[in-house]
Amino acid sequence: MDYILSIVILACINMIAVLGLSIFTGFTGLFSLGHAAFVAVGAYTSAILTYYYYVPFYLALAAGAAAAGLVSLVIGVPTLRAKLRSDYFAIAILGFGEALRVILENLEITNGARGLPGIDGFTTLPVVLVCLAGGVLVARNFLRSRWGAACIAIREDPVAAEMAGVRLFRTRLLSLVVSAVYCGLSGGLLAHFLSFIQPVMFTLVQSTQLLAAVIAGGMGSISGPLIASFVFIGLPEALRVAQMWRLVAYGLLLVLIMVYRPQGLMGYSELSRFFRKSGNPEGRSRS
Amino acid sequence: MWAGLFLQTLITGLSIGGIYALMAVGYSLVFSVLNFSNFAHGAVIMLGAYVGLALATKLSLGFGLVLAGSIAGAGIIAVLNERLAYSSLRRRKAPSLYLMISAMGCAVFLENLVYATIGSRFYAFPEFFARQVISVGGSSVSLLDVGAFLFALAAIMGLHLFITRTRTGIAIRAGVSDMTMCSLMGVDLDRLIAIVFLLAGGFAGVAGVFLGIKYLVYPTMGWVTNKAYIAAVIGGLGSLPGALAGGLLLGVVETFVSSYVSSVMRDVFSFTLLIAFLVWRPNGLWGQDSEEKV
Numbered sequence: 121m122d123y124i125l126s127i128v129i130l131a132c133i134n135m136i137a138v139l140g141l142s143i144f145t146g147f148t149g150l151f152s153l154g155h156a157a158f159v160a161v162g163a164y165t166s167a168i169l170t171y172y173y174y175v176p177f178y179l180a181l182a183a184g185a186a187a188a189g190l191v192s193l194v195i196g197v198p199t200l201r202a203k204l205r206s207d208y209f210a211i212a213i214l215g216f217g218e219a220l221r222v223i224l225e226n227l228e229i230t231n232g233a234r235g236l237p238g239i240d241g242f243t244t245l246p247v248v249l250v251c252l253a254g255g256v257l258v259a260r261n262f263l264r265s266r267w268g269a270a271c272i273a274i275r276e277d278p279v280a281a282e283m284a285g286v287r288l289f290r291t292r293l294l295s296l297v298v299s300a301v302y303c304g305l306s307g308g309l310l311a312h313f314l315s316f317i318q319p320v321m322f323t324l325v326q327s328t329q330l331l332a333a334v335i336a337g338g339m340g341s342i343s344g345p346l347i348a349s350f351v352f353i354g355l356p357e358a359l360r361v362a363q364m365w366r367l368v369a370y371g372l373l374l375v376l377i378m379v380y381r382p383q384g385l386m387g388y389s390e391l392s393r394f395f396r397k398s399g400n401p402e403g404r405s406r407s
Numbered sequence: 408m409w410a411g412l413f414l415q416t417l418i419t420g421l422s423i424g425g426i427y428a429l430m431a432v433g434y435s436l437v438f439s440v441l442n443f444s445n446f447a448h449g450a451v452i453m454l455g456a457y458v459g460l461a462l463a464t465k466l467s468l469g470f471g472l473v474l475a476g477s478i479a480g481a482g483i484i485a486v487l488n489e490r491l492a493y494s495s496l497r498r499r500k501a502p503s504l505y506l507m508i509s510a511m512g513c514a515v516f517l518e519n520l521v522y523a524t525i526g527s528r529f530y531a532f533p534e535f536f537a538r539q540v541i542s543v544g545g546s547s548v549s550l551l552d553v554g555a556f557l558f559a560l561a562a563i564m565g566l567h568l569f570i571t572r573t574r575t576g577i578a579i580r581a582g583v584s585d586m587t588m589c590s591l592m593g594v595d596l597d598r599l600i601a602i603v604f605l606l607a608g609g610f611a612g613v614a615g616v617f618l619g620i621k622y623l624v625y626p627t628m629g630w631v632t633n634k635a636y637i638a639a640v641i642g643g644l645g646s647l648p649g650a651l652a653g654g655l656l657l658g659v660v661e662t663f664v665s666s667y668v669s670s671v672m673r674d675v676f677s678f679t680l681l682i683a684f685l686v687w688r689p690n691g692l693w694g695q696d697s698e699e700k701v
Contacts, residue, residue: 151504153511195682202686207444207503211636212685218633219678226671328511335508367519374512375492378505382496 125245126313131353132248133309136255138333138349139342140302145331146339147263148295149275151210153327154195154217158188158300160322161220162307164230167239167317172229177242181308188304189297191220196296201289217327224319235318236311243313251309255302259342262298271295275340303330329370336377343390415548416666417659422552424658425559426621429614430635431642431650432563433485433607439583439645440603443503444636447488447513449629451608454517455481455615456624457525463533470535478612485608486601488513494597514629522626530624532616555617562613563651566606570647575602583645634661637681643691653691 141155166184169175175183195216199209225233262268270291273281282288311317333352337345352370430452437445458480463473492509540547570576581589582599590596618628638657642649657677665673684691 151507198686199682202689204685204689207507208685208689210504210507211444211640212682215633215637215678215681215685219675219682222671222674222678325515328508328515331508332512365519365523368516368523371512371514371516371519375509375516378501378509378512379492379495382501382505 127354129243129245129248129313131350132245132252133243133306133313134330134333134353135346135349136248136252136309137303137306137330138337138345139252139255139259140299140306141330142299142334142337142342142345143259143262143271143302144295144299145334146337146341146345147268147275148271148292149206149278149339150292150295151206151331152213152299153210153324153331154213154215155299155303155330156322156324156326157213157217157220158192158303159307159310159326159330160224160317160319161188161191161300162304163311163317163322164224164236164307165304166308167236167311168229170242170312171236171239177240177312181305181312184308184311185301185304188307189301192296192300193293196293200292200296203288214324214327217322218324221319221322224322230319233319235316235320237316239311239315239317241312241315243309248309248313251305255305256342256346259302263342267291267294272340325367328374332370332374332377335382336373338383341390412666416662418548418552420659420662421655422556422658423662424638424655425556426614426617426654427634427638427658428563428651428654429559429610429617430632431638431654432566432647433610433614434632434635435639435642435645435647435650436566436603436607436610438639439647440579440586440600441493441497441503441506442645443506444510445607446507446510447492447517448607448611448635449632450514450517451481451485451488451611451629452615452618452632453521453624453626453629454484455608455612456619456628457521457615458612459616460530460532460619460624463535464530467533473535474613474616477616478609481612481615482605482608485604485611489600489604494600497600518626518629525626527626530619532620532624535620551620555621558613559617560651562610563647566610567647569606575599579603634677637677637684639691640681640684640689641691646691649691 137155137159140158141152144155145151162184164184165187166180169180169183170177195213199212204212224230230236263271270281270286271294273284273286274288274291278288329352330349333349334345336352337343337348430448433451434445434448437443437448455477459473459477462468462476468476492513493506496506496509540549541553542548570579578589578594578599579602581592581594582596582603586596589599615628618631622628634657635654638653639645639650640653641657642651642653657680660680661673661677664676668676
């Protein structure tokens with residue numbers, strides 16, 4: 121029972137990060153190969169606060185999320201202002217993520233590459249579920265707000281959106297910061313669940329896993345990526361296939377999705393759509 | 408003494424830069440034709456190294472044959488990789504990011520396949536060259552470093568000649584500037600792209616063998632190609648002379664940073680360089696204008 125519980129918690133923590141990336145990639149249309157770095161910032165900030173300074177857990181969690189948002193400005197401001205080609209942006213943020221990891225591996229306070237053991241296990245299922253539910257609610261409202269509409273407009277056509285008066289730089293930056301805050305929150309929860317973090321847990325592979333869940337789930341859907349991330353994390357854990365073969369299958373899956381179903385599991389639609397009579401209630405989904 | 412260290416650092420930097428250049432050339436070649444970042448290039452380099460290793464240890468072949476076998480092996484793997492993972496995306500003109508993600512999937516797949524079947528052990532190549540050292544201006548330089556550098560230079564020169572002088576090379580350059588037009592003029596695109604991947608794979612094979620000899624062979628050795636992306640960006644993505652210059656430059660600058668500043672900061676420095684270039688000079692030092700078209 122404990123084992124299944126821990127899988128569910130891990131999957132939910134991962135879903136929070138995927139939710140954040142979904143706002144940035146799925147709804148704003150910018151690909152990131154470095155969001156694991158924001159998870160790392162959240163994890164390390166909150167863990168260091170509770171570990172060395174005995175800051176209350178919730179405060180540390182908030183600080184981790186805020187720190188991730190701030191760090192995202194460091195890479196977001198120059199690259200988004202320069203309006204890089206989308207694939208150049210992905211490479212730039214990849215470089216940022218790797219650089220950040222090298223820094224974490226060499227700082228005194230992070231205990232270097234050996235990692236930080238013995239973090240208190242504050243993260244419980246209710247905490248994670250509340251965070252996830254809150255995250256979904258905020259994300260939904262954000263996407264229905266003017267800012268969210270601007271993000272979607274940019275995804276559909278940046279040039280047309282700019283013509284229509286959407287400020288590209290500000291909207292994209294906002295979307296990046298929001299997504300980084302989600303990742304930071306996820307990191308904080310992760311650190312206080314595993315009670316051990318290490319820089320090597322936040323590599324390019326992790327960034328790809330987050331991105332893969334968003335793409336597999338469907339760009340422009342909230343429920344799709346959440347389901348995909350649950351399947352990615354939960355299923356192999358539950359079946360307990362050897363760790364290595366799991367990653368082999370995961371790489372293969374990524375290729376197959378790109379080749380056969382690039383619109384992802386849910387395409388542009390939401391899960392709730394299947395429970396309603398009229399197929400397209402918000403007029404936002406596109407087929 | 409100071410001058411000796413300087414010269415030593417310079418030569419070490421050039422020899423590492425030569426390997427970076429070999430990797431960057433293959434990566435740039437694919438980028439110039441298909442306009443996407445082939446993240447699977449590192450995995451092909453790794454497989455090339457394993458092919459070379461198998462030939463060297465199991466069949467105990469000499470260096471020349473090992474190199475040739477590894478070039479052929481990696482070339483074929485690269486072509487298969489394109490056929491299975493990219494060709495259908497390419498035909499339906501999918502966004503380049505889909506190709507990138509597919510490439511990432513290939514990298515994860517291949518790397519972990521090796522990890523699961525061969526294992527995570529580190530293997531060393533047999534000693535092809537006794538660790539001979541020659542002395543240049545008071546500093547000692549390993550013969551392997553010089554050889555790798557010269558070979559990289561020669562191979563890239565050869566590729567340049569091939570691209571500029573032969574019929575196939577002209578077709579490749581035509582494909583770089585306009586794929587559709589090129590196919591309308593009667594060029595078989597599938598064949599052309601297969602040749603491009605064969606060449607890129609061949610260079611990956613050479614890079615893999617040199618990396619394997621200089622360091623070791625292990626499943627994640629392909630991650631060094633991060634450096635090749637940086638080199639390619641510095642020199643201008645898609646430009647071959649740029650890949651050579653960018654590789655050498657990055658190798659030298661990195662070696663200087665690690666021996667005069669701090670070896671820890673080396674990678675941070677390189678990635679910062681990457682971001683700086685992407686932001687301020689996305690076309691590299693010599694690349695031509697390539698803004699995303701509306």
